[in-house]
Structure formats: structure tokens, C-alpha cells
Amino acid sequence: MDELLEPLTKGDRRALSRAITLVESTRPDHRDRAQALIGALPDRQALRIGLSGTPGVGKSTFIEAFGTRLTEQGLRVAVLAVDPSSARSGGSILGDKTRMELLSRNPSAFIRPTPSSAQLGGVARRTREAIRLCEAAGHDVILIETVGVGQSETLVADMTDLFVLLLAPAGGDELQGVKRGIMEMADLILVNKADGELMSAARRTVADYAGALRLLRKRPQDPEGFPQALPVSAATGAGLDEAWDRMRQLFDWRRDHGHFDRIRAQQARHWFLAELRAGLLAQLDAPDARARIDDLGQSVAAGDIAPGIAAQQVLDWLGARE
Amino acid sequence: MDELLEPLTKGDRRALSRAITLVESTRPDHRDRAQALIGALPDRQALRIGLSGTPGVGKSTFIEAFGTRLTEQGLRVAVLAVDPSSARSGGSILGDKTRMELLSRNPSAFIRPTPSSAQLGGVARRTREAIRLCEAAGHDVILIETVGVGQSETLVADMTDLFVLLLAPAGGDELQGVKRGIMEMADLILVNKADGELMSAARRTVADYAGALRLLRKRPQDPEGFPQALPVSAATGAGLDEAWDRMRQLFDWRRDHGHFDRIRAQQARHWFLAELRAGLLAQLDAPDARARIDDLGQSVAAGDIAPGIAAQQVLDWLGARE
Numbered sequence: 015m016d017e018l019l020e021p022l023t024k025g026d027r028r029a030l031s032r033a034i035t036l037v038e039s040t041r042p043d044h045r046d047r048a049q050a051l052i053g054a055l056p057d058r059q060a061l062r063i064g065l066s067g068t069p070g071v072g073k074s075t076f077i078e079a080f081g082t083r084l085t086e087q088g089l090r091v092a093v094l095a096v097d098p099s100s101a102r103s104g105g106s107i108l109g110d111k112t113r114m115e116l117l118s119r120n121p122s123a124f125i126r127p128t129p130s131s132a133q134l135g136g137v138a139r140r141t142r143e144a145i146r147l148c149e150a151a152g153h154d155v156i157l158i159e160t161v162g163v164g165q166s167e168t169l170v171a172d173m174t175d176l177f178v179l180l181l182a183p184a185g186g187d188e189l190q191g192v193k194r195g196i197m198e199m200a201d202l203i204l205v206n207k208a209d210g211e212l213m214s215a216a217r218r219t220v221a222d223y224a225g226a227l228r229l230l231r232k233r234p235q236d237p238e239g240f241p242q243a244l245p246v247s248a249a250t251g252a253g254l255d256e257a258w259d260r261m262r263q264l265f266d267w268r269r270d271h272g273h274f275d276r277i278r279a280q281q282a283r284h285w286f287l288a289e290l291r292a293g294l295l296a297q298l299d300a301p302d303a304r305a306r307i308d309d310l311g312q313s314v315a316a317g318d319i320a321p322g323i324a325a326q327q328v329l330d331w332l333g334a335r336e
Numbered sequence: 337m338d339e340l341l342e343p344l345t346k347g348d349r350r351a352l353s354r355a356i357t358l359v360e361s362t363r364p365d366h367r368d369r370a371q372a373l374i375g376a377l378p379d380r381q382a383l384r385i386g387l388s389g390t391p392g393v394g395k396s397t398f399i400e401a402f403g404t405r406l407t408e409q410g411l412r413v414a415v416l417a418v419d420p421s422s423a424r425s426g427g428s429i430l431g432d433k434t435r436m437e438l439l440s441r442n443p444s445a446f447i448r449p450t451p452s453s454a455q456l457g458g459v460a461r462r463t464r465e466a467i468r469l470c471e472a473a474g475h476d477v478i479l480i481e482t483v484g485v486g487q488s489e490t491l492v493a494d495m496t497d498l499f500v501l502l503l504a505p506a507g508g509d510e511l512q513g514v515k516r517g518i519m520e521m522a523d524l525i526l527v528n529k530a531d532g533e534l535m536s537a538a539r540r541t542v543a544d545y546a547g548a549l550r551l552l553r554k555r556p557q558d559p560e561g562f563p564q565a566l567p568v569s570a571a572t573g574a575g576l577d578e579a580w581d582r583m584r585q586l587f588d589w590r591r592d593h594g595h596f597d598r599i600r601a602q603q604a605r606h607w608f609l610a611e612l613r614a615g616l617l618a619q620l621d622a623p624d625a626r627a628r629i630d631d632l633g634q635s636v637a638a639g640d641i642a643p644g645i646a647a648q649q650v651l652d653w654l655g656a657r658e
């Protein structure tokens with residue numbers, strides 16, 4: 015049994031950190047150990063909340079205020095991030111903890127920056143496993159933050175129980191700025207900065223999105239009145255309790271009506287298939303495979319061998335089945 | 337040596353048709369034969385032109401008029417199609433040859449409907465191979481038609497020497513309807529229906545797009561003044577000769593400056609890597625693999641086994657390398 019398992023399940027933060035570092039590693043022996051550890055975790059369930067919003071909507075401030083409020087109710091909160099841009103920019107949306115100063119010093123909260131390496135696929139695997147680790151470590155709510163760029167939203171929605179879209183107040187004509195696909199994923203739209211001068215703009219934006227949500231096709235996992243749009247202010251705290259109430263309400267309804275288990279089962283199956291495909295393709299990244307592919311790629315580019323025949327040679331060498 | 341090889345390279349239409357049917361087949365023995373045939377083809381090069389345009393811009397009429405004009409100059413023309421929607425709808429953009437009645441009866445032209453089966457990946461492989469077959473059969477120009485839906489444009493641009501975007505006249509505010517990514521792929525934008533009442537609207541649209549093209553980043557493969565926008569009329573034939581002149585001009589410049597060979601080499605390498613990935617993932621489609629994956633998927637959904645461990649079991653069973 016892994017030495018991290020016991021302290022992890024007792025809520026030891028260092029053990030949790032080390033376990034996440036383990037699942038982030040691509041070294042084969044680390045992967046094996048990570049798989050075994052994940053397989054041995056107790057079956058605790060947290061409420062997994064995906065949170066999406068483009069830079070500037072006040073995502074950090076919201077998480078800081080919302081997360082602090084949850085810890086005041088006695089809940090343990092973990093914050094993870096899926097940031098596909100971090101690999102390119104070298105920076106990370108959760109790169110420094112000064113973004114959420116209060117929460118990062120809160121003993122009931124655990125903040126983990128997004129790993130700086132890896133493609134989206136790698137980040138997805140790591141995040142799914144980190145969620146399981148945070149659950150096993152006794153967290154009650156896990157917030158998974160992402161930026162509004164489309165593909166990462168789909169990934170995050172496929173590993174969470176609720177998907178929250180955070181927006182800033184805007185004129186009605188900016189409504190089209192949110193892609194339809196992302197609107198269709200949202201369980202709750204929160205319009206932030208509903209305070210001071212922006213209050214009336216925020217209310218208008220809420221009304222606009224409430225109207226847009228009513229036009230969407232009804233989903234089986236939604237009770238009457240959902241998805242919905244609400245005004246919040248991370249700065250004043252207004253609306254945060256109400257937002258949490260709605261999340262609980264939606265979560266309870268889905269659990270009581272079988273949707274929670276159904277959706278989690280479906281997500282687990284997707285995870286399995288994604289791992290399977292990633293594992294097959296990972297064979298191409300081994301140093302000897304890379305060298306062979308580079309050589310053949312040059313022959314293909316030079317016209318000395320047809321692309322399909324070169325591909326078959328690599329497949330044969332890998333021992334892939336016909 | 338394959339019995340199709342000799343008649344095919346002599347320009348026999350039936351042999352070409354049968355060879356394309358062969359590359360469309362997914363049967364393993366057909367695949368083997370297709371690979372061997374492709375590998376044995378002589379190295380003839382046609383000008384490969386990708387043509388994109390949403391339904392209603394007059395794509396069929398344009399191909400009919402433009403293709404006929406090329407054959408009148410003594411050129412042999414082949415028309416292929418990449419239509420990702422055909423698998424879903426059962427219909428095809430080239431489903432019946434009545435769309436291009438003249439061209440389909442022209443002995444210097446060869447029209448092949450898109451296959452009705454297959455996902456986009458399969459259509460891509462088939463089209464790449466069909467292009468090679470049409471080249472070997474002595475065609476001088478190969479038109480690859482697609483509908484304006486994004487992903488298929490990228491595929492077609494990655495297998496052609498020139499990418500032409502066909503548009504209809506429109507108000508200036510509709511310019512944003514063309515995705516920036518597709519604009520960036522275009523070597524030539526042709527605004528069709530530049531005749532009769534629509535003449536001045538077509539001229540305005542040409543000017544709008546010419547302006548938009550000037551704002552795009554300069555690409556190394558473009559001579560001064562390209563990409564450019566031109567008015568054409570498939571109905572009256574106006575502008576078709578000029579469009580062909582510009583294509584030749586661009587093609588010659590790229591060939592003389594090394595871009596033609598460089599881009600084809602890069603495309604061949606992409607093709608090789610795409611085939612390799614497709615071949616690896618195809619292992620999951622074998623009946624025994626499917627059965628195993630379905631079983632394990634149910635255990636994963638039920639929570640009896642962790643997704644990563646289940647994936648590893650399938651990978652081990654397939655004999656995939658770590």
C-alpha cells in the first residue's frame with residue numbers, strides 16, 4: 015500500500031500535495047504508482063464545480079470570496095485549474111497564490127496551481143486524478159477554474175457536477191460574445207461586479223442571459239427554472255449565499271432524481287476511453303519511436319516512400335494489430 | 337504488380353474508378369492492396385486546387401463552368417469532394433452527377449462523388465489517396481470541393497496547392513460571416529454571381545474582402561499582391577480566365593521559389609503522422625477489442641474499477657508499449 019494513502023485520507027495537506035505531484039509526473043514508474051494510488055482511494059464524493067470565465071470578469075476575486083464563505087460554513091474547499099494557455103505562455107492563471115491571498119492562507123482551503131507543462135490532454139488526466147485525490151483527502155467542494163476558450167470548458171464540464179459561467183456586466187449586444195456551446199454547458203450564469211456603478215448594467219446582463227437561457231433546449235438533468243442567471247458581487251459579497259443555495263438546490267435535485275450517478279458514470283466512461291486513446295498514442299512519444307518516425311518522416315517528405323506505407327512500417331514495428 | 341496499375345497510368349477511366357473504390361474500402365486485404373498500388377504509382381504532379389464555399393454560393397455551377405473552360409484549353413480535370421456532412425445526412429454534395437451535367441459527360445473530366453460512409457478522418461485518407469490516383473491517371477488539375485464548415489477546410493487546405501474560397505455577393509456587414517481561420521487559408525477569394533443585378537454588390541464584396549485580406553499577416557508562400565479577391569460569374573463566364581491566370585501565376589511563383597516542394601513535403605509528413613495515429617486508434621475498433629472495452633466501460637461506470645486502471649488493462653491486452 016502506498017505510503018501516501020493513509021496521511022492523504024486523513025487530510026494531510028503535504029501528502030495531498032505530494033500525491034498531486036505524483037499524478038502530474040509522466041515518468042512510467044510514477045504513472046504506475048499514481049494508478050495504484052488512485053485505484054486504492056476510498057470512495058468519498060465532493061461537490062465538483064467547474065468555473066469558467068474570461069480574464070477580467072473577476073474570477074480570482076470570486077473564488078477568494080466564495081471559497082472563504084464556504085469555509086466559514088465549515089466546508090473544506092479545494093481549488094484546481096485547467097489552463098491550456100499556461101503551457102504556451104509559461105504563465106498560469108493560478109501561477110502565484112497572491113491572486114487569492116486570503117484563501118491560500120486558510121487552513122480549510124487547498125489551492126493547487128495548474129501544472130506548467132503538458133498539453134490539454136495531459137492537463138485533463140492530471141486534473142481528473144487530482145479531483146479524486148482532493149475528494150479522498152476530505153474536501154467537500156472542489157472548484158475547477160478555467161478560462162473561456164472553448165475546448166477547456168468542454169473538458170471541465172466533463173469532470174464536474176455543476177458548471178458555472180462567470181460574466182462581467184455588459185451591454186446586451188455583447189451577449190453573442192459567449193459561444194452558444196458554452197452557454198449550453200452552463201448550469202448557472204453569475205454576473206459579477208453587481209455593485210456600485212455597474213449594478214444596473216449587471217441587472218440588465220442578468221436579464222439578457224436569463225432570456226437567452228430560456229431559449230435553449232431543456233436538458234433532462236435540469237429541474238424547473240434551471241439553468242438560471244444571477245447577479246453577484248465578489249467585492250461586497252452580495253449574492254454569494256444565494257448562488258451557493260442554487261448550487262445546492264440543483265445538486266440535491268440531480269442526486270435525488272438519479273442524474274448525479276448517471277452523469278458521474280458517463281464521465282468515468284469518457285475518462286476511461288480518453289486514457290485508452292492517450293495511452294495508445296503515447297507509444298509514439300517514446301525516444302526510439304520518435305527517432306524512427308523522424309527518419310521515416312524525412313523519407314516521406316523527400317518522396318522516397320508513400321505516407322501510408324511508412325505509417326504501416328511504424329505500426330508493424332510497434333506490434334499494432336491489423 | 338497490381339492489374340489496375342497499367343490501365344490507370346494510361347488514363348483508363350474505369351481503372352481509375354475501380355482504384356478509388358479500392359482506396360475507399362476498409363477491408364484489410366483491400367487496404368493492403370491499396371497501399372501497394374499507391375506505393376507503385378509514377379510520380380506525376382497535377383495542380384491540386386481546394387475549393388470551399390457554403391451551399392448557395394453556386395459551387396456546382398462554378399465547377400461546371402470553370403472545369404469546362406480548363407478542358408477547352410486541353411487540360412484534363414478531376415473533381416473530388418470532401419463532405420463531412422454526407423455521412424450523417426446520407427446525402428452528398430456530389431451525390432448526383434446532374435449537378436454538373438456538362439462536365440460529367442466531358443471525356444476530359446472525371447467526377448467522383450464523396451463516399452457516403454466514413455468519418456472525416458476516413459474521408460481525408462480516401463481523398464489524399466484518390467488525389468494521387470487522379471494524378472497518376474494523367475489529370476492536370478484536381479479540384480477538391482468542400483463545404484464551408486471549418487474542419488474540412490483545414491483538411492482540404494492540407495492536401496492542396498491552392499485554396500480558393502468561393503463567396504456570394506453580400507452587404508459589407510456579412511464579412512464577419514467568414515471565419516478568420518478560413519480567410520487565413522485562402523489564396524484566392526472569388527465572389528461569384530458578379531452579373532446582372534448583383535454586379536455592384538459583388539464588386540463591393542470584392543473590395544471588402546480585398547481590404548480584409550490586406551490586414552492579414554503576410555505568409556512566406558505569397559508573392560506581392562496575394563492573396564487576392566476577384567469577381568467572377570459562373571453564369572456568364574466573366575472572370576473565369578482571369579481567375580485561372582492568377583492561380584497559374586501563384587502556382588508558378590511558388591514552384592520557382594521552392595514553396596511548392598516545401599509545402600508538399602510538409603503535407604506528406606502530416607499525412608504520414610495522421611495515418612499513423614489513425615492506425616493505432618483503429619485497434620480499438622476490432623470486434624474483440626470493442627467487446628472488451630464495452631465490458632470494462634460498464635465496470636468503470638459502476639465504480640468497480642478506476643478508469644486509468646481499466647485503460648491500462650486494455651493497453652496491456654493490445655500489447656501496447658509503455
